[in-house]
Amino acid sequence: NQSNFSQRFSELDIINSGNVENLEVAWIYNSGDGTGQIQSNPIVVNDKIITPTPGHNIVAIDSKSGEEIWRFKPKSNFPAQRGLVYWKGNSISKPGIFFSDQSGLYKLNIINGKLDHSFGDKGFIKTNLSKTAPLILGDKLIISTFAPSIDIIDINSGNISWKFFL
Numbered sequence: 001n002q003s004n005f006s007q008r009f010s011e012l013d014i015i016n017s018g019n020v021e022n023l024e025v026a027w028i029y030n031s032g033d034g035t036g037q038i039q040s041n042p043i044v045v046n047d048k049i050i051t052p053t054p055g056h057n058i059v060a061i062d063s064k065s066g067e068e069i070w071r072f073k074p075k076s077n078f079p080a081q082r083g084l085v086y087w088k089g090n091s092i093s094k095p096g097i098f099f100s101d102q103s104g105l106y107k108l109n110i111i112n113g114k115l116d117h118s119f120g121d122k123g124f125i126k127t128n129l130s131k132t133a134p135l136i137l138g139d140k141l142i143i144s145t146f147a148p149s150i151d152i153i154d155i156n157s158g159n160i161s162w163k164f165f166l
Contacts, residue, residue, distance in 0.1 A: 075101065107120070107124075
């Protein structure tokens with residue numbers, strides 16, 4: 001289960017303390033684009049694992065085969081440093097992946113990893129530096145920035161609804 005409040009857990013009990021030692025490696029993914037650390041939790045959507053890489057890309061990996069499906073290179077380094085979030089879409093906007101980097105907020109198409117041009121300025125809006133995963137509440141995206149501010153953004157258009165400076 002997952003929520004738009006960065007709460008991710010599974011209610012499945014197929015793996016438990018009685019059988020965990022019998023697990024085997026199904027596949028290993030290597031991004032091949034750098035070394036270092038990732039400070040983000042991947043998300044799983046429609047059998048795709050969406051995660052940043054050490055080489056500062058966002059990738060979708062087939063959860064069954066480990067094959068890379070798509071790769072996106074943002075404008076600056078450290079995309080989705082603290083996380084990304086999935087939007088199921090509504091009657092106005094398509095499903096997508098939202099994340100921040102040092103330059104702003106992005107919305108990617110979940111199927112092909114390309115910018116969703118219906119959001120903001122062709123899939124991107126300039127914001128102050130944010131290292132946290134966006135939060136979705138209704139039809140609003142909430143991000144905290146190093147301005148310091150809390151920005152409330154319309155999830156359908158990418159327009160900033162309001163900003164609160166701390």
